[in-house]
Amino acid sequence: xxxxxxxxxxxxxxxxxxxxxxxLLVIRDLAEGNxxxxxxERSLEGIxxxxxxxxxxxxxEEGIVQRHTYPEVPPRVEYALTxxxxxxxxxxxDMRAYGTRWLLEEPVESAAA
Numbered sequence: 001x002x003x004x005x006x007x008x009x010x011x012x013x014x015x016x017x018x019x020x021x022x023x024l025l026v027i028r029d030l031a032e033g034n035x036x037x038x039x040x041e042r043s044l045e046g047i048x049x050x051x052x053x054x055x056x057x058x059x060x061e062e063g064i065v066q067r068h069t070y071p072e073v074p075p076r077v078e079y080a081l082t083x084x085x086x087x088x089x090x091x092x093x094d095m096r097a098y099g100t101r102w103l104l105e106e107p108v109e110s111a112a113a
Contacts, residue, residue: 017062022047024092026055027081030065031089034080064088 006012018024022044029035029043041052056079059065064085070076081088 017064018088018091020055020058022051022055023059024095026052026059027064027085027088028092030079030081030085031092034068034078036076036078040079059085 018027025044025047026040029040035043037049037052037056040056041047041049044052056065056067060067062084063082065079066082068078068080070078
């Protein structure tokens with residue numbers, strides 16, 4: 001593989017988008033389906049409302065998350081992954097499998113090992 005500058009490296013570009021604190025966890029939770037702000041806040045223990053708002057806004061700007069406002073009283077807003085966001089689901093699944101196998105207190109050895 002030839003050397004690629006960081007500014008042109010697909011891994012670096014992806015990391016710039018998803019490696020902010022809480023970002024992958026927001027994507028993980030939205031991969032389960034549409035959620036309201038309060039549902040995300042509840043599922044992401046320890047995240048501040050401001051941080052969640054900033055992460056959602058950044059993911060919207062990247063085209064990973066879409067915000068849908070329903071014309072109801074009181075207003076209802078739901079967040080969902082776009083197709084671009086859904087394409088990150090395998091990355092989340094791979095990270096879950098890696099963490100389960102290698103980072104839990106008692107790593108799970110594969111049957112082939």
